[in-house]
Amino acid sequence: MEVSKIRERFKKYLLGHSSGNDQQVIDRWYQSFDDTVLPEMDEAEEARVKQEIWLGIQPQISVAKTFYLRPRRLIKIAAAVLLLAGAGAAWWMVHHPHVNPIYTTYTTRNGERIVLHLSDGSTIALNAGSTIRIPDDLSKTRKLELVDGEVFFDVHTNPNVPFIVESGPLRTTVLGTAFNIAAYKDVHTLSIGVMSGKVSVAGNGKNRQLLERDQELVYNKDNGAMKVIPVDESLPGWKEGRLIFNDVSFNDMAVLMEKNFGIVITTTEEHVRTTRYTTELPTGMDPQKAAQVLAAIHHLQVRSIDKHTVIYE
Incomplete structure (x- = not known):
């Protein structure tokens, strides 16, 4: 009844x-x-x-x-x-199903990468150790949530339903474009790089920032500062199986090494902790070999203790 x-x-x-x-x-x-x-x-x-x-x-x-x-x-x-x-x-x-859309969560394990072909014609690629929530019905809403990790988006144009990606404090809105968002929870910066088209980025009460092709926005989680720089040509290199460090901190390096190689890197030396790391590693490399190459480039050494890889001088 x-x-x-x-x-x-x-x-x-x-x-x-x-x-x-x-x-x-x-x-x-x-x-x-x-x-x-x-x-x-x-x-x-x-x-x-x-x-x-x-x-x-x-x-x-x-x-x-x-x-x-x-x-x-x-x-x-x-x-x-x-x-x-x-x-x-x-x-x-x-x-009224559009009031509360149903989402599906996709997660990649450490060292795993996947490509998803969405029902709206868009394609997204998830880097290792990433989690994203996607609406099941993209005809009503195309608002996705990047919970953790890095994702490359190739968005199919639909002027009636804008494509929106929420990544922590920032919201990126597009109609049709290709762009990359790196929003790892434990990395202190968040970056959005545009390969084609335009995107609008807003968050934390700041004015919207319009990014065009070959521009990258870098957001500092510690102080909320934003800056726009030219896109690093190596930005989507992870899609080709390359892990690229460009002057990153020890903590950020350790997070990304664990995401990509499944190894936990630590140190007890302040000099090693304050070192900035720049290198490129094939993600198909043996994890211990990758740690050794990283250390050697920075004139450091490695040893394994229990399940940890320790870097020292």
Whole structure:
């Protein structure tokens, strides 16, 4: 039976206008609550529940039939009313699916890279150790959430449904273009580089920044500063199996080495921790060999302790 018809019958019952058959059915329904066993509640909890029920019912009362129910019976009836409300909410969600779009989460493991062909004609590539949430129905909304990691987007044009990527504090909006977003949770910078077309980037109350082809925005998570620089030609190199460091900190280097090679790099030496790292490593390389090459380029050494790779002078 439709929820609206059920509500109409209850309304007539409360106003004393029910037919004899409806009167008997609803009376028996109320009586059934006395046979239902509820969890035990202390006086304070019971008083709180009654107050919540009253606050929910009071604003909707205009004319009511006077009747008396024991408190615990009232609680049982309120539970049924909530069930009816839930049925109404379910009906609304079924007939209005665009209000709460359903998302699917895609995650790559350390060292894994995948390419997704979306239903709207767009293509996205996920770098190692990345997580992104994508709406199942892209005809209604194309708002994606880059939770962690790095993704390359090749977006199919649809002026009626803009393509939006939320990555932490920044929101990137496009109509049709190719761009790369690196938004690793544990790396202190976030970058957005445009290979073709234009994108609009906004966040943290700052003015929108329009990025054109061959421009890259670098956002500092520590102080919120933004700067626009020419796109590094090596930016999408990870798609070709290359891990490229360009003057990165020890912490950022360690995060990306773990994402790409699955190894945990540490150090106990301050000099090593303050060193800036610049190099290029094939992501198909043996993990320990990659660490050795990285260290050698910076005149450092490595040794393995338990499951950690320690870099030292």
